[in-house]
Amino acid sequence: MSREAPLWPIAIARAIIGLLWLFSLRWKLPPDFMPAEGRGLMDWLQLEVTHAAFPLYGLFVEQIVLPNITLFAWLIFLTELAVGLSLLTGAFTRLGALLGLGLSLNLGIGLLEVPGEWPWSYAMLAMWHGLFLVTGAGRVWGLDGLGRQN
Amino acid sequence: MGQEQNTARQATAILRITLGVILIVTWFKNLQDGIYTADGIVGLFNYLFNDNGGGPAFYRALINGTILQVPGLFAVFQLIGELLLGLGLLVGLFTPLAALGAALFFFNLFLAYLGGNDWIWTYVLLTVSALVVALAQSGRAWGLDSLLLRRLGEPPGGPIW
Numbered sequence: 391m392s393r394e395a396p397l398w399p400i401a402i403a404r405a406i407i408g409l410l411w412l413f414s415l416r417w418k419l420p421p422d423f424m425p426a427e428g429r430g431l432m433d434w435l436q437l438e439v440t441h442a443a444f445p446l447y448g449l450f451v452e453q454i455v456l457p458n459i460t461l462f463a464w465l466i467f468l469t470e471l472a473v474g475l476s477l478l479t480g481a482f483t484r485l486g487a488l489l490g491l492g493l494s495l496n497l498g499i500g501l502l503e504v505p506g507e508w509p510w511s512y513a514m515l516a517m518w519h520g521l522f523l524v525t526g527a528g529r530v531w532g533l534d535g536l537g538r539q540n
Numbered sequence: 541m542g543q544e545q546n547t548a549r550q551a552t553a554i555l556r557i558t559l560g561v562i563l564i565v566t567w568f569k570n571l572q573d574g575i576y577t578a579d580g581i582v583g584l585f586n587y588l589f590n591d592n593g594g595g596p597a598f599y600r601a602l603i604n605g606t607i608l609q610v611p612g613l614f615a616v617f618q619l620i621g622e623l624l625l626g627l628g629l630l631v632g633l634f635t636p637l638a639a640l641g642a643a644l645f646f647f648n649l650f651l652a653y654l655g656g657n658d659w660i661w662t663y664v665l666l667t668v669s670a671l672v673v674a675l676a677q678s679g680r681a682w683g684l685d686s687l688l689l690r691r692l693g694e695p696p697g698g699p700i701w
Binding site: 395396397399400402403406407410413414506508510511513514515517518520521524525526529 | 661
């Protein structure tokens with residue numbers, strides 16, 4: 391192995407985390423944003439209100455997000471879809487990583503005190519998006535690499 | 541590419557340190573909860589397989605036939621192993637070995653929780669992170685492996701630092 395770090399393992403991690411976002415869409419699919427069974431987006435948002443680690447955040451979800459759930463559900467769905475596709479294909483990866491970082495931090499803040507949630511999951515998720523952001527991870531085994539060659 | 545690879549190694553070093561912190565924090569919590577005892581190990585797998593409902597059939601059979609035959613011995617192995625993995629990753633010493641060990645440990649957790657109530661992607665994230673840390677030899681940035689590399693050069697018997 392060379393003295394420099396290989397970039398392909400990060401490319402594989404990027405694609406796997408892209409799949410993570412796409413798989414997570416299963417329980418927030420339009421038009422009702424509810425899965426056939428189990429918790430849906432609305433249930434998780436309710437939990438964020440009930441177990442808010444930061445009162446202001448809980449208030450925001452309760453007063454702004456929940457009354458406009460259709461708008462926010464579409465926003466979340468489309469953003470997660472875009473992040474998932476961006477990371478899976480390595481296209482516009484830095485933008486996808488930036489959006490993914492925001493989503494991860496939002497999840498971490500919202501679910502911090504929800505029983506059964508492990509905050510390290512979201513810390514790691516945020517960290518990975520930061521890593522994709524600084525390394526431009528779509529340049530290896532990704533569409534960003536093709537754009538760069540051209 | 542050289543600058544990008546350097547950035548990548550430093551970025552994976554942050555990932556390595558985080559994994560080390562996660563393992564050590566969890567180690568202390570497990571120690572306090574009495575997980576590293578024969579009863580603790582039996583109770584843990586009882587929770588995983590029965591209460592949480594995870595673990596495919598082959599994995600349950602494997603654990604029943606091995607670890608749960610000698611839970612006390614495994615508890616000692618786990619006590620020492622988990623601590624060494626955490627310390628190795630935290631300080632970046634023999635990082636590829638420590639990270640591969642951690643990846644196996646996390647993959648074991650993935651199997652144990654598979655099909656259960658937990659968010660399985662947590663264990664995918666942990667396993668992938670440890671593998672990337674191993675492959676990137678991330679102890680060469682901000683880790684003791686960089687000192688070994690400077691003093692001894694490339695390891696003769698394979699990438700152990």
